Amino acid sequence: MTKKKKIKKTKKIKKAKKIKSFKKAKPPTKKLKDTGIKKVGSFVNNSEEKIEIKKIKKQPTEKKQYSVKDYVVYPKHGVGKIVSVEKAKIGDIEIQFYKIFIEKEKLTLTVPINQQSNLRNIATINQINKCVSILKSKPKIKRTMWSRRAQEYDQKINSGKIYELAEVVKDLNKNTDIIADQSYSERQLFEKAYERLKSEFEAVLKVSPVEVQKKMDKALKRESNLTEDK
Numbered sequence: 001m002t003k004k005k006k007i008k009k010t011k012k013i014k015k016a017k018k019i020k021s022f023k024k025a026k027p028p029t030k031k032l033k034d035t036g037i038k039k040v041g042s043f044v045n046n047s048e049e050k051i052e053i054k055k056i057k058k059q060p061t062e063k064k065q066y067s068v069k070d071y072v073v074y075p076k077h078g079v080g081k082i083v084s085v086e087k088a089k090i091g092d093i094e095i096q097f098y099k100i101f102i103e104k105e106k107l108t109l110t111v112p113i114n115q116q117s118n119l120r121n122i123a124t125i126n127q128i129n130k131c132v133s134i135l136k137s138k139p140k141i142k143r144t145m146w147s148r149r150a151q152e153y154d155q156k157i158n159s160g161k162i163y164e165l166a167e168v169v170k171d172l173n174k175n176t177d178i179i180a181d182q183s184y185s186e187r188q189l190f191e192k193a194y195e196r197l198k199s200e201f202e203a204v205l206k207v208s209p210v211e212v213q214k215k216m217d218k219a220l221k222r223e224s225n226l227t228e229d230k
Helices: 003-025 029-034 113-118 125-136 146-157 162-172 184-205 209-220
Strands: 037-040 043-046 071-074 078-090 093-102 107-112
Touching: 071 093, 078 184, 093 113, 107 113, 125 162, 125 184, 125 209, 146 162, 146 184, 162 184, 162 209, 184 209
Parallel strands: none
Antiparallel strands: 037 043, 071 078, 078 093, 093 107
16 A cells, blocks of 8 residues: 555544544534423523522511600601500501600600601710710800801701701800890701700700709810709
8 A cells, every 4th residue: 555545544533533523512402402492591491390480579677666665756846755556447448557646845746657757766875975075075166147047057957867966055055044145036946956966965864954954064164153943
């Protein structure tokens, strides 16, 4: 056998081996057809059963449940105590609500349980300590018109946020009980904020109103004549 014929034979053998190895590497596409399985996108599903993808609805967040005798803060009225949890029917709808007694205003509020986002827990000891630090700090002096400042102070008082309440007390504090040192509207806002903050201090610290007032006045460096009721 000549050299040329030998070279041709070896080339043919090499080509045949390459084709065989290439055929082996191919994926088994025929098997998918035989088993009745369809390939759809990146999912492989049975052709007879179609999977429905449903949009998951956002679960409602769990709300805080308050109990009878709990102290809560209602932004527009301040600290109150839950005296009862009651039910009432309006048409076909049954409503559950809290009865909250506001001691300072001698007022009873009815707050539906599904509207309890308006309520908040009373402050913690750490928050009370932070409030004392705010009362000790320097008041912010604003140069804007009093009518605009008064509106801002009123919004802070009714926000229900204890730190904002402490800031109003600090900013409107005149270090004295002398009426002449404050305008009527200033004094009204100061007393409103002061009483709200004081009632929350009382509920958290569980001490007498006089002790709370002493603590607050000391932080404010406020001159006042206090006598404990006998």
